[in-house]
Amino acid sequence: MGILTTVVGSYPIPDWLAALPSEQSLADAMAVVLKTQENAGIDILADGELGRFDVNHPETNGMIEYFVRPLANVRSHVGWEDVETFRRESEMAYRGRPSAVVEGAIGPGSLDLPGDFSLARSLTSHKLKFTLTGPHMLCKTLLDRHYASRQELCLAMADVLAEQVAHIEADVVQVDEANLPGHSEEWEWALEGMNRILDRVRTTPAVHLCFGNYGGQTIQQGSWKNLIDYLGGLHADHVLLELAHRSNWELPALKRVSDSVRLGLGVIDIKSNVVESAEEIARQIDETVAVVGPERIACINPDCGFWMLKRLVADRKIEALVEGRDLYEKAGG
Numbered sequence: 107m108g109i110l111t112t113v114v115g116s117y118p119i120p121d122w123l124a125a126l127p128s129e130q131s132l133a134d135a136m137a138v139v140l141k142t143q144e145n146a147g148i149d150i151l152a153d154g155e156l157g158r159f160d161v162n163h164p165e166t167n168g169m170i171e172y173f174v175r176p177l178a179n180v181r182s183h184v185g186w187e188d189v190e191t192f193r194r195e196s197e198m199a200y201r202g203r204p205s206a207v208v209e210g211a212i213g214p215g216s217l218d219l220p221g222d223f224s225l226a227r228s229l230t231s232h233k234l235k236f237t238l239t240g241p242h243m244l245c246k247t248l249l250d251r252h253y254a255s256r257q258e259l260c261l262a263m264a265d266v267l268a269e270q271v272a273h274i275e276a277d278v279v280q281v282d283e284a285n286l287p288g289h290s291e292e293w294e295w296a297l298e299g300m301n302r303i304l305d306r307v308r309t310t311p312a313v314h315l316c317f318g319n320y321g322g323q324t325i326q327q328g329s330w331k332n333l334i335d336y337l338g339g340l341h342a343d344h345v346l347l348e349l350a351h352r353s354n355w356e357l358p359a360l361k362r363v364s365d366s367v368r369l370g371l372g373v374i375d376i377k378s379n380v381v382e383s384a385e386e387i388a389r390q391i392d393e394t395v396a397v398v399g400p401e402r403i404a405c406i407n408p409d410c411g412f413w414m415l416k417r418l419v420a421d422r423k424i425e426a427l428v429e430g431r432d433l434y435e436k437a438g439g
Contacts, residue, residue, distance in 0.1 A: 108435055109391065109403050110149040111427050112370070114314055114346060115237035116281065116411025117142075117154030132157055133225060140230045142421055147428040148180035150233045150278055153226035155411065161187035169239050169282070170247050176217040177266065179210030179252070192249045204249035211252065211426050219270040227276070235312070236276035236357075240283040241267060241303070242296040257295040264299035272306040273347055280312040283414070284410075287317050288347075290332035297339050304341040312370070316410045331359035337363030346370030351377050351409050355392065357397040358397055369394075369402050372409035373430065374423050379415065381388045381422045387430020392439060400439070406431055 123135040139154035140267040158168025175182045192204040210376055223236045241263040245256055253259040271279055281303055286296050302387055349372040371394055373387045391406060406427060412420035
C-alpha cells in the first residue's frame with residue numbers, strides 16, 4: 107500500500123448546525139463531512155469533531171471542555187478565586203480561565219467516547235479514525251486542587267482516557283497534543299501519559315502534534331528537534347506533524363527519530379486560505395522522501411484541523427491533498 111491520505115480531525119461547523127442544533131442536525135452534518143471526504147478520495151476519514159463544538163467555547167472547538175467537564179470530581183463552575191489562582195499558577199498563557207477545577211480523584215463520570223464514536227461509525231463504511239485530546243494538554247488547562255503534581259494529574263487523566271479508548275473500534279485512534287511542542291522540557295512525563303493511552307488502542311494508534319492555531323496564528327514557539335526522543339518513544343504506528351506552515355527545514359532532525367514510528371506529513375497549511383496545488387504537494391512529498399526514505403511515510407495530511415477555515419476553502423484543500431498524492435505516485439514516487 108502506498109502513502110495514505112487523511113485529515114487531522116476537525117471540520118468547519120456548518121452554519122445550519124450552529125443555528126439549529128439538534129441530534130438529527132448533528133447526524134446530518136456529520137454525514138455531509140464524511141461524504142465530502144469520501145468524494146474527494148480521502149483514505150482514512152474523520153467525523154469533523156462536530157459533536158464536540160460548544161458555542162460557549164469556540165476558541166477551542168470543544169477540544170478541552172468536551173473531555174474534562176463530564177469527569178467525576180471535576181467542577182465546571184469556575185469562581186473568581188479559581189480564576190485568580192489559575193492565572194498565577196498556569197503556563198497556558200492563551201487561556202485566562204481554567205477549563206474546570208479538579209477536587210478529587212478523577213473518574214469517567216458521564217464521558218462516553220465509545221458511544222460518541224458509534225454515531226460516526228454508523229454513517230460510513232469507509233476507514234474511519236477517532237480523535238481525542240491528549241492528557242498533557244488537558245491537565246494543563248485544569249486548576250488542580252487534589253493531585254500532588256501536574257504529572258500525577260496527567261497520568262490520572264491518561265488512565266481515564268485509556269479505559270475508554272480500549273472500547274473504540276475505529277481503524278485509527280489518534281491522540282492530539284497541541285501544547286507539548288511549545289513545552290518540550292515536559293516530554294518525559296508527557297510521554298508516559300501518552301503511551302498509557304496508545305497501549306490500549308485495539309487497532310492502529312496515532313498521535314498528532316502541532317504548534318497550535320487560532321485565527322491563523324501560531325500559538326507556540328519551538329522546534330521538532332527538541333522532541334526527537336519523545337517522538338521516538340511513542341508507542342504509535344505514526345505521528346502526524348505540522349510541517350507545511352513551517353517548511354521543510356526540520357527534515358534532517360526528523361530523520362533522527364526512531365524508525366519504529368512512521369511519519370504523517372503535514373502538506374496542507376491550515377493557517378492560510380491559499381489552496382495548495384497538486385504540484386506543490388507532490389514536491390513536498392518528494393523532498394521529504396529524499397531525506398527520510400519512502401518507508402517512513404505513513405500518510406499525508408493537513409498540519410492541523412480545518413475548523414477555522416471556511417468550508418469552501420477546507421473542501422478544496424481536501425481535494426488538493428488527494429490530487430497531490432496521486433500526482434506523486436503517478437510520477438513514480
